[in-house]
Amino acid sequence: MNLRLVASLLLLSTFTYGQDYRWQQRVEYTMNIRMNVQTHQFTGDQKLVYYNNSPDTLSKVYYHLFFNAFQPGSMMDVRSRSIADPDRRVLDRIAKLKPEEIGYQHVQSLTQDGKATTYRVLGTLLEVTLAKPMLPKTKTTFDMKFEAQVPVQIRRSGRNNREGIAYSMTQWYPKLAEYDHQGWHAYEYVAREFHGVWGDFDVKITIDPTFVIGGTGKLQNPESIGHGYEKPGTNVKRPAGDLTWHFVAKDVVDFAWAADPDYTHERQQVPNGPELHFFYQKNEKTATTWKTMQPVAVKVFQHLNTVFGKYPFDTYSIIQGGDGGMEYPMCTLILGEGSQEGLNGVMAHEVAHSWYQMTLASNEALHAWMDEGYTDFASEEALNTIFNEPITHAGNYNSYFSLVNSGLQEPASQHSDHFSTNRAYSTAAYSLGAVFLHQLKYLIGTENFYKGMKRYYNTWKMRHPEPNDFLRVMEKTSGLQLHWYQRYWIGTTKRIDxxxxxxxxxxxxxxxxxxxxxxxxxxxxxxxxxxxxxxxxxxxxxxxxxxxxxxxxxxxxxxxxxxxxxxxxxxxxxxxxxxxxxxxxxxxxxxxxxxxxxxxxxxxxxxxxxxxxxxxx
Ligand SMILES: [Zn+2]
The missing domain is CATH 2.60.40 (Immunoglobulin-like)
Known part of the structure; x- marks a missing residue:
């Protein structure tokens, strides 16, 4: 046997037997967005380089068109009007939207490497039949032109939220769905939870010069637009006409932003950590609550860095917007006018998502407990530590017990949108997830537990871990078998007594x-x-x-x-x-x-x- 033959046989056997099923796709977005603040409509040019790292030949791809959910008769609308316990932010509000108030994303053209594709809209999804199938380990470039209307704020994104923030721009652009060893994760936008492809974003947003933007990524042109580099004593000169804000974010699963003419922008530096940016409308109340929250945010980052692993990006923005609190890469949108305790709590929760969603990015539609539950767990421990309170997670235990008594409990292993009630979903995701971890301390010992949490983060960051990945790390760290625990706690509604x-x-x-x-x-x-x-x-x-x-x-x-x-x-x-x-x-x-x-x-x-x-x- 000659050497070349040996080498090729070796290669063949690796390919046949040693195939790593945990490949992941990759995206590189370059977008130019032009926002019209009179009509609340914007146009976009989107160039997307897509890397097919899978062993499969793809003849179709799917995009999410999330804004289409905010139209009467959409699946989000029907679900909200038929579920037993609708989200009070949604109710029947979508059904009542007028044409100028709805949201939409209209694709005007879409080419693949310069050739026209065929596509059709399926509610909040775009199904694209490729001009040329993508072979394994190849890349292709999609060029899309689209126009969109920002809906009246109903859920997460939209214009003029109840605190008067002009634009909460989340789930706002045509976003490629994730494809992995389970296939396409192209779910209709019904209520919640997102899953994205890892990649880079280069986004230019052109908008009326009175608006201030905060969002994912790092601002690339602070000097030329006269924002984001305030040096004391400098007289900032801004060019006339609309401003183009240029942001770049690397190794993220999404890109979000918010814009308002009345944002105050303040900063804090986390020692050995990111620079924090705060964007909010200053009034008598928020002037105090946001100032008081800022050093708490620094301490939350420090605690999470020390106990659960290091935050991987160099900036993070806490932005007033949205309709509660929602996590995005390198930023969050939160309501800003509540009590001090409420503000600290929401801030800490969303910050902790930077660990369990924006860095680990488990599929939150399928394993919401690994995202919301772990996040709630980590943020509560951070706040308990900062305010010298005992770590008991009693609130999450109590909501679990209360769900058990209600008779509404369903296995936490379901897809987030398919629970029969919103209550069963949220208790399963938040409370059962947090209890899963605190109870794990009981099973493997507190010291092993924290060792395992850090090892899990460092092993799986930017790789979409699944339940088995978490359990294997915990098993290797503790030397104990734990799969039975996940099967019972997440897969069934069996109780401990x-x-x-x-x-x-x-x-x-x-x-x-x-x-x-x-x-x-x-x-x-x-x-x-x-x-x-x-x-x-x-x-x-x-x-x-x-x-x-x-x-x-x-x-x-x-x-x-x-x-x-x-x-x-x-x-x-x-x-x-x-x-x-x-x-x-x-x-x-x-x-x-x-x-x-x-x-x-x-x-x-x-x-x-x-x-x-x-x-x-
Ligand atoms: Zn959350």
């Missing part, structure tokens, strides 16, 4: 009889408190973990008990009687296990009753 059935005396030892009442198995931390005040942790492993978590609290003696197989509904722990008398026995006093009935988790002993054979098993 353990109880102490009895504590009895048996010839010089104490028998603690435990019950698994719910179907969801867990390892058990059982803490015995003695009358002399000393405590002892009895750790009962569960067989699916294939091991034990490390000792978490070195100040308390830990006794490792026999493993509790998940099929067994009952378990008896025998504690040899010592000179100390038992005062109480409690399952998980850390309250990290989401046990739906905590009333049966603790027994305070009076006199021990002698042991009787159970009549029931």
């Amino acid at each position: 353990y109880g102490i059935q009895a504590v009895v005396d048996n010839n010089g030892s104490t028998l603690i009889q435990l019950q698994r009442i719910g179907e969801f198995p867990m390892p058990i931390d059982l803490v015995i408190t003695y009358k002399d005040g000393s405590k002892e942790l009895h750790y009962i492993p569960m067989n699916e973990l294939l091991g034990s978590k490390p000792v978490e609290d070195k100040s308390m003696k830990r006794v490792e008990a026999e493993t509790w197989p998940w099929v067994n509904p009952a378990y008896t722990l025998e504690v040899k009687r010592s000179t100390r008398e038992i005062e109480s026995v409690e399952i998980d006093p850390s309250l990290r296990m989401a046990d739906i009935n905590r009333k049966n988790n603790k027994v305070v002993l009076e006199a021990l009753k002698p042991y009787q054979n159970p009549t029931q098993e």
Whole structure:
């Protein structure tokens, strides 16, 4: 066999057996936008270089035309008018929009490498049949001309939001859908959650000179437009006529912006971190709340950088706009006139999305819990730390318990738009996601948990991680098996309920009889408190973990008990009687296990009753 043949055989075998299914597509957008602030319409030239890194030949591609959702009869409109608990921001407002108030994106021409394509509009999607199929590992260039109308602000984007911000420009341009090892993620815009292709944006926006723009990316021409470089004592000269703002953003999944004539622009520098920009309308209230929020934002960045991994971009803008708070790469749009606490909370949540959506970018339509839940978890821990509060995530546990009691819970593994109620979606995404993590500390130990969170971020940044990717990192970090945990917590609505059935005396030892009442198995931390005040942790492993978590609290003696197989509904722990008398026995006093009935988790002993054979098993 000659060397060349060996080499080609080797190549062939890598290709056949070693194919990496985690390739990802890439985009490079160059856009020229011209906004007419009288008609609220704009025109766009969009050049898109698309890299097909997949092993597939593509004969079609899909774009999102999100603004088309803001038209009477759209899927977003119908869904909002038929779901049991509509978003109060939407209700039937879309159905009532007049022609000059609706949103649209009209594609006027679209070529591929200079040749005409054929395309058709499917609601908020554009299906494009390519002039020439794209072979694997090739690139192609799409040139599109489009015109659009900014809708009256209904949801996230739009004009004249309720605080009077002129333009909240999010989901505003024809955006290529993501294609990955699962195929096209071309979902209609019904309510929520986005998924994008990694890439670069070079965007020029021409607009009336009285407007100030904040958004994704870095402003490239501050001097020539006289914005964004304010040096004390400089007399800023602005050219006459419309201004063209030039932004560049690299390695992002989207591009958003907002514009208003009355924005105040302020900055803060995060030590060893990004420069923060704040855009808001200053009034008596916001002058105080936004000033107070700014150093908190710096501390949130510092906390997240230290605990969860480093923010990868060099700027971030917090912009008043939209209809609540919504995350975008390198910026957020938030309402600005609420209470100080509300403003800090929304800011921290949206900032934390820079980790769990803008850097990791899990598919939030399919795994919203990995985005909203992790974000809520991280921002709450940042704020708890900054304001010296205990980290309990109690709010998220309580909303989970309340959903369980409502009977509305559905598996968190569903597509975000397909839950039967908005409540079931939001509790699944935010609360179950956050509880998933806090409860994971209980399973693998707090130290392993934080080590794993950082490792997960550093391993998967800019790669669209999926549930298995997260679990594998946590398994490798802890040495414990965890897939069962995701299957139960995310894939089902099974509940955790353990109880102490009895504590009895048996010839010089104490028998603690435990019950698994719910179907969801867990390892058990059982803490015995003695009358002399000393405590002892009895750790009962569960067989699916294939091991034990490390000792978490070195100040308390830990006794490792026999493993509790998940099929067994009952378990008896025998504690040899010592000179100390038992005062109480409690399952998980850390309250990290989401046990739906905590009333049966603790027994305070009076006199021990002698042991009787159970009549029931
Ligand atoms: Zn969020």
